[in-house]
Amino acid sequence: xxxxxxxxxxxxxxxxxxxxxxxxxxxxxxxxxxxxxxxxxxxxxxxxxxxxxxxxxxxxxxxxxxxxxxxxxxxxxxxxxxxxxxxxxxxxxxxxxxxxxxxxxxxxxxxxxxxxxxxxxxxxxxxxxxxxxxxxxxxxxxxxxxxxxxxxxxxxxxxxxxxxxxxxxxxxxxxxxxxxxxxxxxxxxxxxxxx
Amino acid sequence: xxxxxxxxxxxxxxxxxxxxxxxxxxxxxxxxxxxxxxxxxxxxxxxxxxxxxxxxxxxxxxxxxxxxxxxxxx
Numbered sequence: 001x002x003x004x005x006x007x008x009x010x011x012x013x014x015x016x017x018x019x020x021x022x023x024x025x026x027x028x029x030x031x032x033x034x035x036x037x038x039x040x041x042x043x044x045x046x047x048x049x050x051x052x053x054x055x056x057x058x059x060x061x062x063x064x065x066x067x068x069x070x071x072x073x074x075x076x077x078x079x080x081x082x083x084x085x086x087x088x089x090x091x092x093x094x095x096x097x098x099x100x101x102x103x104x105x106x107x108x109x110x111x112x113x114x115x116x117x118x119x120x121x122x123x124x125x126x127x128x129x130x131x132x133x134x135x136x137x138x139x140x141x142x143x144x145x146x147x148x149x150x151x152x153x154x155x156x157x158x159x160x161x162x163x164x165x166x167x168x169x170x171x172x173x174x175x176x177x178x179x180x181x182x183x184x185x186x187x188x189x190x191x192x193x194x195x
Numbered sequence: 196x197x198x199x200x201x202x203x204x205x206x207x208x209x210x211x212x213x214x215x216x217x218x219x220x221x222x223x224x225x226x227x228x229x230x231x232x233x234x235x236x237x238x239x240x241x242x243x244x245x246x247x248x249x250x251x252x253x254x255x256x257x258x259x260x261x262x263x264x265x266x267x268x269x
Contacts, residue, residue: 026215028261030222030268073212109268139218178207178254 012068013076014185020075025139028173029109032159034143041090041144045103045165048095054143058129060085060093065126067149069156070185082147084128088121090163100165104172105146107159113172114181115148115155117165124149127160152183152190198239200247206236207254214262226262233258 013019036054043050052060062085068078096117103120106112119125128147129136136142141158148155154174175181180189189195210232217225233255240248240255 025219027218028215029265031218073215109264177211177257178204 009078012078014070015188016190017070017074017076017185020077023077023140024071024073024075026071026073027139027158029107029111031138032108034138034159036143039143040161042162043090043094043165044162046097046100046167047091047165048097050090050094057085057127057144060089063126065124065147067124067147069147069149069153072152072154072179072183072190076185080147081130081132082126082128083130083133084126084144084147086123087125087127087146087163088123090127091117091121091165094163094165096165099167102166102169104164104166104170105157105160106162106164107157108161111157111159111173112164113146113155113157114170114175115151116169119148119150122150150184152180152185154179155183198242200243200251203236203239203243203251206232206239207251207258210236210258214258214265217265223266226266229262230259 039054041052041057062083064081064083066079066081068076069080070076101117102114103117104112104114105120125146125148127144129142129144131140136145141156141160144160146155146157146160169181171181175192178192180191180194182189182195210229213225213229213232217229237252237255240251243251
């Protein structure tokens with residue numbers, strides 16, 4: 001159990017955050033339906049293009065990563081084990097054009113989150129289908145969610161089904177609703193007025 | 196007590212929370228409560244200087260449009 005006097009554990013909790021034992025369910029939109037037979041994942045924008053079925057996506061080289069997540073609503077959850085495919089593996093199959101420098105990772109109902117391509121290509125960024133060894137529950141973004149552990153968790157798009165590659169930054173769903181464009185938890189970058 | 200932008204923004208965030216947790220309970224009730232909080236926030240913008248009021252009204256309108264869209268899908 002976490003104790004405040006454990007300095008190693010305390011260092012993993014960004015300022016203004018508290019630990020949660022559970023996993024709160026938050027989403028701007030309703031949970032979209034999932035049908036493995038019709039589900040598609042598309043790469044669009046500044047790339048040659050790619051279009052994966054669920055089976056094709058699951059056949060991509062997979063990884064298992066463990067990391068901590070931090071929600072802007074102030075809870076943090078440590079030691080999450082994710083199975084999935086690295087963002088950069090997907091990008092490698094999309095033929096990303098050299099001028100692409102940013103991306104929006106999109107989901108149904110108009111949700112998206114923006115990040116610099118450089119951030120998404122890091123070795124800790126993945127599209128996850130399992131959490132702690134179990135299929136990711138729909139309420140937590142299943143069948144597939146982005147996981148970007150270095151940013152507040154709204155950047156980790158639930159129900160991800162598209163990457164749009166861009167040559168410019170374009171704010172996503174929460175970023176146009178008053179939340180920070182960069183969203184680094186250790187800098188407490190919660191709101192756009194801080195930019 | 197006069198409103199300030201921070202107190203109006205707190206109400207907007209409260210509406211966001213109601214929407215974000217809507218799927219854990221009755222979504223329609225949550226959306227109705229969120230709209231009521233947004234109405235309260237909008238009423239307070241009348242006490243703000245024009246630039247701050249306009250920015251917050253834009254945020255409020257965006258959220259009302261979101262809720263209307265989500266109500267049609269939940």
